[in-house]
Amino acid sequence: MVKWSSGRVSGRRRANDKRRKPAAEGRRSEVKRPKVIVARPMGFCFGVQRAIGLAKSGKKQFGRISTLGELVHNPLVLRELEQAGIKSVRSARQVRDGALVIRAHGCPPETLDECGKLGIALVDATCPYVRKVQNVARRLKEQGYAVVVVGERNHPEVKSILGYCEGRGRVYSPKMRLKGGKIGVVAQTTMSRERLREAVASLSRFRYNELRVFDTICEEVAARQQAAARIAQQVDLVVVVGGRNSANSSRLAEIARNAGRRVVFVERASEVPRSIVERAGRVGIVAGSSTPSRVVCEIVEIVRNPAKEDRLNVS
Numbered sequence: 561m562v563k564w565s566s567g568r569v570s571g572r573r574r575a576n577d578k579r580r581k582p583a584a585e586g587r588r589s590e591v592k593r594p595k596v597i598v599a600r601p602m603g604f605c606f607g608v609q610r611a612i613g614l615a616k617s618g619k620k621q622f623g624r625i626s627t628l629g630e631l632v633h634n635p636l637v638l639r640e641l642e643q644a645g646i647k648s649v650r651s652a653r654q655v656r657d658g659a660l661v662i663r664a665h666g667c668p669p670e671t672l673d674e675c676g677k678l679g680i681a682l683v684d685a686t687c688p689y690v691r692k693v694q695n696v697a698r699r700l701k702e703q704g705y706a707v708v709v710v711g712e713r714n715h716p717e718v719k720s721i722l723g724y725c726e727g728r729g730r731v732y733s734p735k736m737r738l739k740g741g742k743i744g745v746v747a748q749t750t751m752s753r754e755r756l757r758e759a760v761a762s763l764s765r766f767r768y769n770e771l772r773v774f775d776t777i778c779e780e781v782a783a784r785q786q787a788a789a790r791i792a793q794q795v796d797l798v799v800v801v802g803g804r805n806s807a808n809s810s811r812l813a814e815i816a817r818n819a820g821r822r823v824v825f826v827e828r829a830s831e832v833p834r835s836i837v838e839r840a841g842r843v844g845i846v847a848g849s850s851t852p853s854r855v856v857c858e859i860v861e862i863v864r865n866p867a868k869e870d871r872l873n874v875s
Contacts, residue, residue, distance in 0.1 A: 594837060596863050597795060599787035599846040603853030605780045607687030608632050611664040615646050618683040624658030625683070628671070629716055631663045632850040633806035635827055655680050665716040666690045668723025689749050690717055693776040698724040700744035705772065708732050710759045711748025715807055718748050732759045742770045749778040750808040750849075752785055752815065781808050781849060788812045791844035792819035797836065799863065800825045801856055802848025809848030816846070829858035834866040 604612070611631055618625045627648045630638055638648070652660060652675050659681040662672075666686040675682055686694075700707050707729040711718040722729040730736065732745075743763065747756045753775070760773050792798055798816035800823060802809025809825075816823045821844075826832055837843060843863050847856045 593864060594797075594840050594843045594866070596860055597791050597842065597844045598856070598860055599784065599791050599844065601780060601783060601787075602847045602856050603851070605778070605849035607664045607689060607778075608850045611661075611685035611687070612637070612641070614683050614685040615641065615661045616644065618659055618661060619644065619646055622659040622681060625661060626655055626658065627661040627663055628652065628667060629663055629665075631661065631685070632803075633809075634803040634848070634850040634852075636852065636855060637850060652678060652680055659683055661685050663716070664690065666694060666720035667716075668720055670723060686720075687749070687778075689776075689778045690720065693717075693721050693746050693749060693774075694724045696746050696774050696776060697721050697729060697744075700746075700772075701725050701728045703742075703744075705742045705744035705770075706730070706738065708736075708738070708743060708745045708759075708763065709748065710745065710751055710756050712807060715748060717750070717807075721746065721748070732763075734759075734762055736763075738763070738766060738768070740768055743768050743772070745771070745773040746776045747774075748807070749776060750781050750811060751777055752811055753777055753782060781811075784808065784846065784849065785811060785815055788815045788844075788846045789819060791846065792816045792821045795821065795840075795842040795844035797821065797840040797842075798823050798844045798846060799832065799837075799859065800846055800848070801827070801859055802851045803827055806848045806850055809851070812846045812848060816844075826859070829855060829862055832859055832862045834862070837863050837866045 615625065615627060615631055625646055627646060630648050631641060649655060652671065660675060661683045662685055664685055664687040697707050707725045709718055709721050709729055710732045713731045718731060745760060756775065756777065763771060792815065798821050800809060800813040804825065804827060813823050813825050824833060824836060845856065845860060845863065
Protein backbone atom coordinates (compact mmCIF):
# COMPACT_ATOMS: atom_id res chain seq x y z
CA MET A 561 0.00 0.00 0.00
CA VAL A 562 1.24 3.49 -0.86
CA LYS A 563 0.71 6.20 1.75
CA TRP A 564 0.73 9.80 0.47
CA SER A 565 1.35 12.50 3.07
CA SER A 566 1.19 15.64 2.58
CA GLY A 567 -10.94 47.04 -35.21
CA ARG A 568 -12.94 47.71 -37.99
CA VAL A 569 -12.42 46.29 -41.55
CA SER A 570 -12.63 48.83 -44.41
CA GLY A 571 -14.93 48.04 -47.33
CA ARG A 572 -13.67 47.34 -50.87
CA ARG A 573 -13.26 50.21 -53.31
CA ARG A 574 -15.50 50.10 -56.37
CA ALA A 575 -13.81 48.79 -59.51
CA ASN A 576 -14.30 52.14 -61.36
CA ASP A 577 -12.98 54.25 -58.46
CA LYS A 578 -10.40 56.54 -60.13
CA ARG A 579 -8.76 57.29 -56.76
CA ARG A 580 -7.50 53.74 -56.50
CA LYS A 581 -3.72 53.52 -56.24
CA PRO A 582 -1.75 51.80 -59.02
CA ALA A 583 -0.90 48.16 -58.29
CA ALA A 584 2.80 49.04 -58.28
CA GLU A 585 2.32 51.28 -55.27
CA GLY A 586 0.35 48.68 -53.41
CA ARG A 587 -1.25 49.22 -50.08
CA ARG A 588 0.67 49.56 -46.88
CA SER A 589 0.10 46.42 -44.86
CA GLU A 590 -0.41 46.66 -41.17
CA VAL A 591 2.18 45.12 -38.90
CA LYS A 592 0.90 41.94 -37.40
CA ARG A 593 1.32 41.86 -33.64
CA PRO A 594 1.13 38.59 -31.75
CA LYS A 595 -1.35 38.14 -28.95
CA VAL A 596 0.63 37.69 -25.74
CA ILE A 597 -0.36 35.66 -22.69
CA VAL A 598 1.84 36.03 -19.61
CA ALA A 599 1.82 33.29 -17.01
CA ARG A 600 1.27 34.07 -13.35
CA PRO A 601 2.96 33.96 -10.95
CA MET A 602 6.06 35.66 -12.31
CA GLY A 603 9.09 37.31 -10.75
CA PHE A 604 11.06 35.95 -7.84
CA CYS A 605 9.51 33.26 -5.71
CA PHE A 606 9.53 33.65 -1.92
CA GLY A 607 12.67 31.56 -1.43
CA VAL A 608 14.73 33.44 -4.03
CA GLN A 609 13.56 36.84 -2.79
CA ARG A 610 14.44 35.82 0.75
CA ALA A 611 17.90 34.54 -0.21
CA ILE A 612 18.79 37.72 -2.09
CA GLY A 613 17.55 39.86 0.79
CA LEU A 614 19.58 37.88 3.33
CA ALA A 615 22.72 38.11 1.20
CA LYS A 616 22.39 41.90 0.87
CA SER A 617 21.67 42.42 4.55
CA GLY A 618 24.61 40.14 5.36
CA LYS A 619 26.83 42.33 3.20
CA LYS A 620 25.86 45.36 5.28
CA GLN A 621 26.41 43.50 8.53
CA PHE A 622 29.70 41.74 7.82
CA GLY A 623 31.22 44.01 5.19
CA ARG A 624 32.53 41.08 3.18
CA ILE A 625 30.35 38.15 2.23
CA SER A 626 30.43 35.20 -0.17
CA THR A 627 27.88 32.62 -1.23
CA LEU A 628 28.59 28.90 -1.22
CA GLY A 629 28.00 28.21 -4.89
CA GLU A 630 25.62 30.27 -7.01
CA LEU A 631 22.99 31.86 -4.76
CA VAL A 632 20.34 31.35 -7.46
CA HIS A 633 20.48 29.90 -10.97
CA ASN A 634 20.14 33.10 -12.99
CA PRO A 635 23.15 34.86 -14.61
CA LEU A 636 21.57 38.33 -14.55
CA VAL A 637 20.93 38.12 -10.81
CA LEU A 638 24.40 36.76 -10.17
CA ARG A 639 25.94 39.63 -12.14
CA GLU A 640 24.01 42.17 -10.06
CA LEU A 641 25.13 40.46 -6.87
CA GLU A 642 28.76 40.53 -7.99
CA GLN A 643 28.46 44.24 -8.74
CA ALA A 644 27.22 44.65 -5.16
CA GLY A 645 30.32 42.82 -3.89
CA ILE A 646 28.65 39.45 -3.30
CA LYS A 647 30.58 36.69 -5.07
CA SER A 648 30.36 32.92 -4.95
CA VAL A 649 32.98 30.44 -3.77
CA ARG A 650 33.16 26.70 -4.37
CA SER A 651 34.34 25.74 -0.92
CA ALA A 652 34.08 27.08 2.61
CA ARG A 653 37.88 26.95 2.80
CA GLN A 654 38.04 29.75 0.24
CA VAL A 655 36.50 32.16 2.76
CA ARG A 656 39.22 34.25 4.40
CA ASP A 657 37.07 36.74 6.29
CA GLY A 658 33.52 38.03 6.50
CA ALA A 659 30.60 35.62 6.27
CA LEU A 660 29.33 32.82 4.06
CA VAL A 661 25.79 32.58 2.70
CA ILE A 662 24.20 29.14 2.39
CA ARG A 663 22.24 29.38 -0.83
CA ALA A 664 18.53 28.75 -1.33
CA HIS A 665 19.24 25.14 -2.35
CA GLY A 666 20.68 24.35 1.07
CA CYS A 667 23.76 22.28 1.84
CA PRO A 668 24.61 18.97 3.53
CA PRO A 669 25.01 19.08 7.35
CA GLU A 670 28.71 18.20 7.08
CA THR A 671 29.25 21.51 5.27
CA LEU A 672 27.73 23.34 8.21
CA ASP A 673 30.00 21.38 10.54
CA GLU A 674 33.04 22.33 8.46
CA CYS A 675 32.11 26.02 8.64
CA GLY A 676 31.78 25.72 12.40
CA LYS A 677 35.27 24.22 12.71
CA LEU A 678 36.72 26.95 10.50
CA GLY A 679 35.00 29.64 12.55
CA ILE A 680 33.08 31.03 9.58
CA ALA A 681 30.04 33.19 10.30
CA LEU A 682 27.01 31.84 8.43
CA VAL A 683 23.96 33.43 6.85
CA ASP A 684 21.56 30.57 6.19
CA ALA A 685 19.41 31.42 3.16
CA THR A 686 18.15 27.86 2.67
CA CYS A 687 14.62 28.06 1.26
CA PRO A 688 12.12 27.05 3.97
CA TYR A 689 10.56 24.57 1.53
CA VAL A 690 13.94 22.93 0.96
CA ARG A 691 14.45 22.86 4.72
CA LYS A 692 11.17 20.97 5.00
CA VAL A 693 12.44 18.26 2.64
CA GLN A 694 15.69 18.00 4.57
CA ASN A 695 13.79 17.53 7.82
CA VAL A 696 11.48 14.90 6.33
CA ALA A 697 14.47 12.99 4.95
CA ARG A 698 16.20 13.09 8.34
CA ARG A 699 13.11 11.81 10.19
CA LEU A 700 12.62 9.00 7.70
CA LYS A 701 16.21 7.92 8.15
CA GLU A 702 15.84 8.03 11.94
CA GLN A 703 12.71 5.86 11.70
CA GLY A 704 14.52 3.17 9.73
CA TYR A 705 13.39 4.03 6.22
CA ALA A 706 15.58 3.87 3.15
CA VAL A 707 15.08 7.28 1.52
CA VAL A 708 14.52 7.75 -2.22
CA VAL A 709 14.87 11.28 -3.57
CA VAL A 710 13.06 12.00 -6.83
CA GLY A 711 15.19 14.70 -8.44
CA GLU A 712 18.28 15.56 -10.45
CA ARG A 713 21.28 13.67 -9.14
CA ASN A 714 23.77 16.53 -9.51
CA HIS A 715 21.50 19.35 -8.39
CA PRO A 716 22.72 21.12 -5.20
CA GLU A 717 19.31 20.76 -3.54
CA VAL A 718 19.32 17.01 -4.06
CA LYS A 719 22.84 16.77 -2.68
CA SER A 720 21.78 18.71 0.40
CA ILE A 721 18.81 16.39 0.98
CA LEU A 722 20.96 13.28 0.63
CA GLY A 723 23.26 14.70 3.28
CA TYR A 724 20.45 14.48 5.82
CA CYS A 725 19.91 10.80 4.98
CA GLU A 726 23.35 9.94 6.35
CA GLY A 727 24.09 7.18 3.87
CA ARG A 728 20.54 5.80 3.69
CA GLY A 729 19.44 7.95 0.75
CA ARG A 730 19.47 7.28 -2.99
CA VAL A 731 18.41 9.30 -6.04
CA TYR A 732 15.52 7.68 -7.90
CA SER A 733 16.25 5.94 -11.18
CA PRO A 734 13.69 4.03 -13.29
CA LYS A 735 16.10 1.08 -13.21
CA MET A 736 16.48 0.94 -9.44
CA ARG A 737 15.42 -2.19 -7.59
CA LEU A 738 14.94 -1.99 -3.84
CA LYS A 739 14.55 -4.98 -1.57
CA GLY A 740 11.80 -5.17 1.06
CA GLY A 741 11.92 -3.08 4.21
CA LYS A 742 10.50 0.40 4.58
CA ILE A 743 10.91 2.93 1.77
CA GLY A 744 10.33 6.68 2.14
CA VAL A 745 10.05 8.90 -0.94
CA VAL A 746 10.60 12.67 -1.10
CA ALA A 747 10.96 15.01 -4.09
CA GLN A 748 13.20 17.87 -5.10
CA THR A 749 11.07 20.99 -4.64
CA THR A 750 11.25 21.88 -8.36
CA MET A 751 10.23 18.45 -9.67
CA SER A 752 6.99 18.10 -11.61
CA ARG A 753 4.22 16.12 -9.96
CA GLU A 754 3.99 14.02 -13.10
CA ARG A 755 7.56 12.83 -12.59
CA LEU A 756 6.90 12.14 -8.92
CA ARG A 757 3.83 10.03 -9.80
CA GLU A 758 5.80 8.13 -12.43
CA ALA A 759 8.52 7.38 -9.91
CA VAL A 760 6.03 6.15 -7.29
CA ALA A 761 4.25 3.99 -9.88
CA SER A 762 7.57 2.42 -10.83
CA LEU A 763 8.58 1.78 -7.23
CA SER A 764 5.15 0.32 -6.46
CA ARG A 765 5.82 -2.65 -8.75
CA PHE A 766 7.93 -4.21 -6.02
CA ARG A 767 7.06 -5.47 -2.59
CA TYR A 768 8.03 -3.62 0.55
CA ASN A 769 6.87 -3.69 4.12
CA GLU A 770 5.86 -0.09 3.58
CA LEU A 771 6.17 2.55 0.85
CA ARG A 772 5.58 6.04 2.21
CA VAL A 773 5.48 9.05 -0.11
CA PHE A 774 5.84 12.72 0.79
CA ASP A 775 4.86 15.30 -1.83
CA THR A 776 7.50 17.94 -1.08
CA ILE A 777 7.14 19.88 -4.33
CA CYS A 778 6.94 23.65 -3.79
CA GLU A 779 3.39 24.92 -4.34
CA GLU A 780 4.55 28.05 -6.19
CA VAL A 781 6.70 25.92 -8.48
CA ALA A 782 3.67 23.69 -9.07
CA ALA A 783 1.54 26.77 -9.83
CA ARG A 784 4.05 27.91 -12.47
CA GLN A 785 4.08 24.46 -14.02
CA GLN A 786 0.28 24.35 -14.15
CA ALA A 787 0.21 27.81 -15.74
CA ALA A 788 2.76 26.69 -18.35
CA ALA A 789 0.67 23.62 -19.21
CA ARG A 790 -2.50 25.71 -19.45
CA ILE A 791 -0.98 28.44 -21.60
CA ALA A 792 0.70 25.91 -23.90
CA GLN A 793 -2.80 24.82 -24.96
CA GLN A 794 -3.69 28.38 -26.01
CA VAL A 795 -0.66 29.54 -28.01
CA ASP A 796 1.56 28.73 -31.01
CA LEU A 797 4.86 29.57 -29.33
CA VAL A 798 6.06 29.51 -25.72
CA VAL A 799 8.90 31.76 -24.57
CA VAL A 800 10.51 30.45 -21.39
CA VAL A 801 12.51 33.04 -19.47
CA GLY A 802 15.12 31.83 -17.01
CA GLY A 803 18.65 30.66 -16.40
CA ARG A 804 19.65 27.75 -18.59
CA ASN A 805 20.96 25.92 -15.55
CA SER A 806 17.74 26.56 -13.62
CA ALA A 807 15.90 23.33 -12.86
CA ASN A 808 12.48 24.94 -12.51
CA SER A 809 12.88 26.96 -15.76
CA SER A 810 13.95 23.83 -17.63
CA ARG A 811 10.89 22.06 -16.28
CA LEU A 812 8.62 24.78 -17.74
CA ALA A 813 10.24 24.30 -21.16
CA GLU A 814 9.79 20.54 -20.87
CA ILE A 815 6.09 20.92 -20.04
CA ALA A 816 5.49 23.19 -23.06
CA ARG A 817 7.37 20.83 -25.40
CA ASN A 818 5.39 17.86 -24.10
CA ALA A 819 2.25 19.78 -25.06
CA GLY A 820 3.54 19.88 -28.65
CA ARG A 821 4.43 23.57 -28.66
CA ARG A 822 7.51 25.22 -30.10
CA VAL A 823 9.65 26.58 -27.27
CA VAL A 824 12.17 29.41 -27.20
CA PHE A 825 14.35 29.45 -24.09
CA VAL A 826 15.98 32.82 -23.29
CA GLU A 827 17.84 34.26 -20.32
CA ARG A 828 17.50 37.93 -21.28
CA ALA A 829 15.44 40.19 -23.56
CA SER A 830 18.23 40.63 -26.12
CA GLU A 831 18.00 36.91 -26.93
CA VAL A 832 14.38 37.01 -28.12
CA PRO A 833 14.33 35.83 -31.79
CA ARG A 834 12.10 38.47 -33.39
CA SER A 835 11.81 36.62 -36.72
CA ILE A 836 10.24 33.65 -34.95
CA VAL A 837 7.99 35.78 -32.74
CA GLU A 838 6.71 37.77 -35.75
CA ARG A 839 5.37 34.58 -37.35
CA ALA A 840 3.48 33.48 -34.24
CA GLY A 841 -0.15 34.41 -33.83
CA ARG A 842 -0.29 33.78 -30.09
CA VAL A 843 2.72 33.74 -27.77
CA GLY A 844 2.85 32.52 -24.19
CA ILE A 845 5.51 33.79 -21.79
CA VAL A 846 6.45 31.81 -18.71
CA ALA A 847 9.28 32.53 -16.29
CA GLY A 848 11.30 30.60 -13.77
CA SER A 849 11.25 31.48 -10.08
CA SER A 850 14.68 33.17 -10.15
CA THR A 851 13.85 35.44 -13.13
CA PRO A 852 13.48 39.16 -12.28
CA SER A 853 10.03 40.52 -13.20
CA ARG A 854 11.64 43.47 -15.02
CA VAL A 855 13.23 41.05 -17.51
CA VAL A 856 9.84 39.44 -18.15
CA CYS A 857 8.31 42.89 -18.75
CA GLU A 858 11.07 43.76 -21.25
CA ILE A 859 10.43 40.55 -23.13
CA VAL A 860 6.67 41.12 -23.16
CA GLU A 861 7.27 44.52 -24.79
CA ILE A 862 9.48 43.00 -27.48
CA VAL A 863 7.06 40.16 -28.23
CA ARG A 864 4.16 42.61 -28.52
CA ASN A 865 6.19 44.84 -30.90
CA PRO A 866 8.60 42.48 -32.68
CA ALA A 867 9.06 44.77 -35.72
CA LYS A 868 9.86 47.86 -33.65
CA GLU A 869 13.28 49.17 -34.66
CA ASP A 870 14.05 51.42 -31.69
CA ARG A 871 14.74 48.68 -29.21
CA LEU A 872 14.53 49.15 -25.48
CA ASN A 873 17.60 49.25 -23.31
CA VAL A 874 17.21 45.55 -22.66
CA SER A 875 19.21 43.28 -20.43
